[in-house]
Amino acid sequence: MSAAVSERANEASAAGIEAQASRWLERRHFGNWDDGAQAEFDAWMNASSANEVAFLRLEAAWGRTGRLAALRVPGETKAGAKFRISPMVMGVAASLAILAIVGVTAGKMLLPHGQVRTFATPVGGHEVVSFADGTRIELNTDTVLRADMTTDRRTVWLARGEAYFQVKHDPAHPFTVFAGDHRITDVGTKFLVRRDTGRLEVAVEQGSVAFKTTDRKAPLQAALLSRGDAVVATPAATVMSKLSGAELENALTWRRGVLVFKHTRLADAAAEFNRYNAVKLVIVDPATGDRLIGATFPVNDVERFARVARDVLGLRVIYRDKEIVIAR
Amino acid sequence: MVEISDTSRNDTGLAGAAMTAPGVREWFVREVLPLEAALMQFLQHNWRNKSDIADLRQEVYVRVFDAARKEIPARTKQFVFATARNLLINRIRDESVVPIQAVADLDALDIAKDEPGPERSVAARDELRRLQSALDRLPPRCREAVILGRIEELPRREIAARMGVSEDTVTEHISKGMRALADILYGAPPDLRRQP
Numbered sequence: 001m002s003a004a005v006s007e008r009a010n011e012a013s014a015a016g017i018e019a020q021a022s023r024w025l026e027r028r029h030f031g032n033w034d035d036g037a038q039a040e041f042d043a044w045m046n047a048s049s050a051n052e053v054a055f056l057r058l059e060a061a062w063g064r065t066g067r068l069a070a071l072r073v074p075g076e077t078k079a080g081a082k083f084r085i086s087p088m089v090m091g092v093a094a095s096l097a098i099l100a101i102v103g104v105t106a107g108k109m110l111l112p113h114g115q116v117r118t119f120a121t122p123v124g125g126h127e128v129v130s131f132a133d134g135t136r137i138e139l140n141t142d143t144v145l146r147a148d149m150t151t152d153r154r155t156v157w158l159a160r161g162e163a164y165f166q167v168k169h170d171p172a173h174p175f176t177v178f179a180g181d182h183r184i185t186d187v188g189t190k191f192l193v194r195r196d197t198g199r200l201e202v203a204v205e206q207g208s209v210a211f212k213t214t215d216r217k218a219p220l221q222a223a224l225l226s227r228g229d230a231v232v233a234t235p236a237a238t239v240m241s242k243l244s245g246a247e248l249e250n251a252l253t254w255r256r257g258v259l260v261f262k263h264t265r266l267a268d269a270a271a272e273f274n275r276y277n278a279v280k281l282v283i284v285d286p287a288t289g290d291r292l293i294g295a296t297f298p299v300n301d302v303e304r305f306a307r308v309a310r311d312v313l314g315l316r317v318i319y320r321d322k323e324i325v326i327a328r
Numbered sequence: 329m330v331e332i333s334d335t336s337r338n339d340t341g342l343a344g345a346a347m348t349a350p351g352v353r354e355w356f357v358r359e360v361l362p363l364e365a366a367l368m369q370f371l372q373h374n375w376r377n378k379s380d381i382a383d384l385r386q387e388v389y390v391r392v393f394d395a396a397r398k399e400i401p402a403r404t405k406q407f408v409f410a411t412a413r414n415l416l417i418n419r420i421r422d423e424s425v426v427p428i429q430a431v432a433d434l435d436a437l438d439i440a441k442d443e444p445g446p447e448r449s450v451a452a453r454d455e456l457r458r459l460q461s462a463l464d465r466l467p468p469r470c471r472e473a474v475i476l477g478r479i480e481e482l483p484r485r486e487i488a489a490r491m492g493v494s495e496d497t498v499t500e501h502i503s504k505g506m507r508a509l510a511d512i513l514y515g516a517p518p519d520l521r522r523q524p
Contacts, residue, residue, distance in 0.1 A: 014386035022503035030477065030484040030502065053356070053389040060357040061510035068459050068479050122456050319351050 067122035134168035473501035
């Protein structure tokens with residue numbers, strides 16, 4: 001009897017409530033979450049402000065740790081039960097990535113030969129890596145790449161995201177970027193590679209690059225791209241096009257930390273913003289998504305975008321936990 | 329087609345507007361939680377019984393949150409610390425023996441000015457480093473479970489298999505990790521959090 005009473009008293013303590021909140025959060029993230037669980041959870045959240053506040057606090061901290069996924073070493077993910085990663089190995093891997101990031105922060109790093117290093121940026125991140133040979137790689141938001149700058153071959157694997165390459169050309173040491181099924185070899189140049197799910201884009205700002213795909217079904221197997229050339233490869237098609245100077249400049253505005261929209265559909269602009277921000281823009285109806293805008297925004301100022309939608313386009317803006325909904 | 333000029337920088341923003349519950353939640357996460365390290369310092373400095381601190385912090389949050397439901401305070405930092413101060417004064421008055429000195433101290437307290445703290449200008453790379461350092465401070469098993477769940481994004485069953493424990497134990501480790509991460513990311517003093 002008295003044990004039950006003290007148990008109950010314990011549940012109302014900050015520690016007790018926090019324990020319950022963490023169970024809910026763990027369950028929502030890792031467990032089976034159906035309508036029943038949602039209803040039960042809603043009831044618990046509505047039961048007291050203490051519950052709600054405790055959950056919001058844990059959820060916010062846990063949400064921030066989502067950025068840690070950027071530390072994942074490409075190629076080692078979800079390998080199944082084939083091998084067991086010891087915590088130590090994982091620690092080393094994570095530290096390597098962190099070392100790389102710290103190095104990036106310093107703006108310049110001299111890499112020892114023959115080592116693969118991982119570089120990563122979180123959502124909203126933007127970093128520059130300088131290599132001993134004079135090559136610079138600029139990483140845009142939510143990007144993971146590995147670089148092996150050995151003496152005889154320089155190789156970069158773009159696991160995801162977008163990077164701008166300024167390569168010091170050296171015929172004896174070819175510079176190659178691998179991105180999924182595609183290979184981009186530098187012939188002395190500045191170029192951009194963007195890898196989204198199921199889509200690869202290469203644009204050349206200066207010099208030329210050789211583009212090759214290892215996907216034998218692809219209609220375009222290889223091409224030599226020079227200034228202004230762009231290739232977009234999807235599973236359905238590989239399309240080559242010529243970009244105007246302005247279009248090329250727009251593709252690179254993230255290097256200055258801004259997004260430039262000209263006659264851009266609101267839905268496309270929102271999708272672009274969502275690459276950079278944890279708070280996601282959601283546009284409910286297609287008609288709203290088809291409205292055109294022209295504007296320049298800092299990449300991380302999603303609130304300004306929402307205000308413009310509200311004040312200039314006269315749309316409704318609803319702020320939710322992790323998203324901003326824009327509707328008529 | 330609408331051409332938009334960039335004039336919205338000086339907007340008053342959202343504070344002060346009538347908000348729905350999600351807005352209050354967003355405000356709480358954005359404005360109140362970053363003050364936690366300072367709030368914890370304040371509570372620890374002004375309250376002798378350290379085992380009360382977690383409950384006091386919760387009580388401050390609840391009061392601030394309930395007040396914000398009616399109206400979002402214009403100056404968050406001042407409001408949070410005024411709430412904390414009032415709570416401590418009330419608690420002291422409720423105690424059978426009133427330590428006069430404590431009340432005097434509280435009255436003399438210079439409530440923190442409402443200036444943007446360092447939290448607001450933290451660059452993304454600092455955030456990643458801070459997260460990594462928070463991760464490093466978790467107990468080993470707890471840390472392993474969080475890494476597998478959050479970085480490797482494995483399901484609970486897979487984590488259990490890799491760690492050689494039951495799924496319930498994984499749940500235990502991860503919920504504990506969630507609580508510890510919140511304490512480190514919000515509650516720990518900044519100098520502690522910035523350690524590499």
